[in-house]
Amino acid sequence: MSVSVRVAQRLESLPESSAIALRIRADNYFDTIRGILDSFAPSKNLDSIYVTSTIPSQSIVNALEVLEVDLERIYFVDCVSQFMMGASSKHKNAIYVESPTMLENVMLKVEYLIRKTIDHNDLVILDSINSLAIHNSTSILSEFLHMFVNNLRSKNAYAIIFSMEEYESDDIRNILNLVCDETISAAEV
């Protein structure tokens, strides 16, 4: 069974509106994303909000198009492209945050998209805590995640926080343990 199928099945077994820390590795990165966006979200009839601070949203869109994932109900909050002075071509479902240091604006853009997708429950992916940790101190990152996850919980949204296993620190593990209901390792499901 492929990683994408196993990840989707594991997520489906969790209670509604769970907050999940998803530990992934570079070699199963896109399989994991595919499992979430192409299998799990449609099975639960969820709109997906993908917050990217790792690679530009357009790169993810390109990869998902190759994988033939339907993008209609996937929205992006892109914290990378403007910061890198990129994003010359903007995807219709992407909105931009000037910098990964503007964590309040990440919450505001997610809130905006949740309001825009009011007809269905949402799944919010945060990709990734490790890249946010490059730009933000542990204290502000903990505060942000605590607020972010609880806010999503109050809106009956699933929160999936990516953590790249290769770049995990003790601080990151502690934050995830504190705010998430469950930790899943994509390589071990």
Add this chain to the structure above:
Amino acid sequence: MAEEVLTGGRKKDRCVTGIDALDNILDGGIPRGNTVLVTGSVGTGKTTLCMEFLVHGALGGENCLFISVTESCDRLMDNIIPYEFFDEKLIKEGKLVFVDMPVIYAQLGLEELEFEMEEVDVLIDALSDIVTELQTKRLVIDSITSVCYRLRTQEKIREFILKLGAVLSAQGCTSLLVSEISPAEERYSLFGVEEAIADGIIFMGNLERRGDLLRTLQVVKMRGTMHSRAKYVLDLTHCGVLLVPLLKGGSVAGGA
């Protein structure tokens, strides 16, 4: 009853702003009849916030009035955010009315650059008549600072805001008075009088943090309600004003 125990008495009737997070901050909305100073420097979202307050009021069936002092209403409408919840019918049906203050000045013959005390009374009477005639329940004057420039002295400004607040409150009209200050200002109004007289102060600012510029909102004072005094970060969107708490981990000692 339980709520009365918690709040220490009867809860005043609220004018629900329609901006969810602001209503939460204000424990349900602005106490009806309050005169509130919405103050901040340029580009902080004062006019947008006030406009949304009126649009939600009009959608809820209240008569709303926007008096524009600094720019023509036509120009204002051209630059306003196209809200998803906005309905042109509100203007056509007279629920949302726009008036240019210079037109009022001209009709009253107030052409001098500085008003005398009698002229201040004439202006208040005129504004009161408009509110009565239109049965206005929500009023925005954008900006009160521009009116105050014509009053010049603190006595006249005090008299103007006190009397205006009283006549509006007596008619059950909840008012937002926009106040313009420079970014470096250490008070909430240009003349220093407005902030002391108003029932409430909503301070909107720009916070610079490590090179990022964040729009912020803080309810400094609001008579008649318990409210949060924390600083929030806001975004101006097609869904309206959105607010989230400012993250403390990144704030700088003595920062704005």
